[in-house]
Amino acid sequence: MDRSHNSRDNAEHLFKYLRSERRDINAWFVVRKGTPDWNRLRAEGYKRLIPHGSLLWMILCLHAAHMVSSHVDRYVVEPFARRGGWNWRYVFLQHGVTQADLSRWLNSKRIDLFVTASRDEYASIAGDGSAYSFTSHEVQRTGFPRHDKLMRLAKVSRAERRQRHVLVMPTWRAYFSQLASAGTGERGAHPEFFKSDFAREWQTLLTDRRLLELCRREDRDLVFMPHPNLEPYLEGFNLPKGVRVFTYADADVQEIIASADVMITDYSSVAFDAAFVSCPLVYFQFDRSEFLGGGHIGRPGYFDYETHGFGPVVGTVDGVVEALERCAEFGFSVPAEFARRARNAFGTPKPGACERVTRAIEDLEKPLSKRQLRTPIPTPVAPPHAVDQVVEAVRAGGAGRDLAS
Numbered sequence: 475m476d477r478s479h480n481s482r483d484n485a486e487h488l489f490k491y492l493r494s495e496r497r498d499i500n501a502w503f504v505v506r507k508g509t510p511d512w513n514r515l516r517a518e519g520y521k522r523l524i525p526h527g528s529l530l531w532m533i534l535c536l537h538a539a540h541m542v543s544s545h546v547d548r549y550v551v552e553p554f555a556r557r558g559g560w561n562w563r564y565v566f567l568q569h570g571v572t573q574a575d576l577s578r579w580l581n582s583k584r585i586d587l588f589v590t591a592s593r594d595e596y597a598s599i600a601g602d603g604s605a606y607s608f609t610s611h612e613v614q615r616t617g618f619p620r621h622d623k624l625m626r627l628a629k630v631s632r633a634e635r636r637q638r639h640v641l642v643m644p645t646w647r648a649y650f651s652q653l654a655s656a657g658t659g660e661r662g663a664h665p666e667f668f669k670s671d672f673a674r675e676w677q678t679l680l681t682d683r684r685l686l687e688l689c690r691r692e693d694r695d696l697v698f699m700p701h702p703n704l705e706p707y708l709e710g711f712n713l714p715k716g717v718r719v720f721t722y723a724d725a726d727v728q729e730i731i732a733s734a735d736v737m738i739t740d741y742s743s744v745a746f747d748a749a750f751v752s753c754p755l756v757y758f759q760f761d762r763s764e765f766l767g768g769g770h771i772g773r774p775g776y777f778d779y780e781t782h783g784f785g786p787v788v789g790t791v792d793g794v795v796e797a798l799e800r801c802a803e804f805g806f807s808v809p810a811e812f813a814r815r816a817r818n819a820f821g822t823p824k825p826g827a828c829e830r831v832t833r834a835i836e837d838l839e840k841p842l843s844k845r846q847l848r849t850p851i852p853t854p855v856a857p858p859h860a861v862d863q864v865v866e867a868v869r870a871g872g873a874g875r876d877l878a879s
Contacts (some may be wrong), residue, residue, distance in 0.1 A: 475545075475550065476569075478550075479658060480509060480510075480723060481511040482511060482529060482552060482726065482728075484567035484569070484589075484620050485567055487619035487828065489501055489503045492621065500525050502523075503524070505525075527658075529598055535554070542567060543566050546585065553677035563587070565585075565587040565831075565835055566585045570589075570742070570743025570744060571592050572743075573741075575773040575775035577843065582604075585612055585776045586612060587834055588613040591615065591616075591621065591820070592615075592819040592820055593615070593819060594776050594777065594782070597776075597851050598613075598854055601852055601853030611842050616831045624750065625825055627728055628732040628761070631772035636733055638735040639695040639734055640735060641730060641731065641734035642697065643699050643700065643739065644676055644701065645700075645741055646701040650670070650703075673707070673710075676794035677712075677713075678748075680717055688802060695718050696716060696717050696718065697718045697720060698720070699720045699727065699856070706725075731753065733821045734748065735753075736755070736806055737755050741759065749812075750825075752808050755783070756785050757788065758793075759779065760789050782819075784812045784815055
């Protein structure tokens, strides 16, 4: 499963691979019945779907050898009360590349296989001296299952010169989160959302006359596809007709990213997906001190946007537009320095992530080789100035004093 109420993430991609290539494996997929993803998967011909929350789902949980998910929230790893705990092995496919330090949250989880995609991400979690409690036995750098399809789509999009677009994909903020419904990951809308700087800044960008003119001049659509947790607020943005709005439920996010000319995001891990297929990036970080000072989940880790990021970092709408103007001037190509950083992160992208993840699951019973036991894994550290920024934010009374302290 991905989330209880939607999919299209690493778990769905792995499930489809198993049904196509490894039918010897008794694989089932869980999502809430009646959701757009349930109906879509049914229409695509998949019959091994189990409704989340149903009696069949409970039976499946009790008999599973492996629970495989892109999420590690409590409702996934502890689906309902059971005396003695769970007998399965838990495989964490991740929702995106881990760039912050999430050790305080993840160390409390029982994870038997932890899938990673980038070199530094892997080392930051499994490395010697890491803040995480996991080792190279649990953590594997296989790549993400969804990257197989992303590579194929990007190749086809470029070969066929399809109509492309400017893609805006902000992530969410933990301080907007309402309590999730019991036993699911579904959350309600925060009543003060549209009074926030977050809503005002993104609405200002999406209605900016210069941005809309740039898109018209370059014959590009302006596409807004926010994090799934932001979907309850979409109607309130009152965007102009020239902005196309997509959700994860009504569009394939892999296709949207693969056909983008440039992505505008803030701190979202989808930036890694864009970099993986050589899509130019602009980071819009107007609330940097608040976000990195604890206003979201986790603390700053090895990844620093200024030194490791895959595009320019700006803090104003004017800065975003200027960066896009430069990007258009050079034909929406990735500048050499940012291309180098992407190569450092991923190496040469290779297909076959689904196969590698499947093999890693099957190898869980095997001990590490002597070579694996001998090989040291140095842990990357955050640049000193990144740590200084967090300290300054906390001293100034940032939103996340407790998390960052």
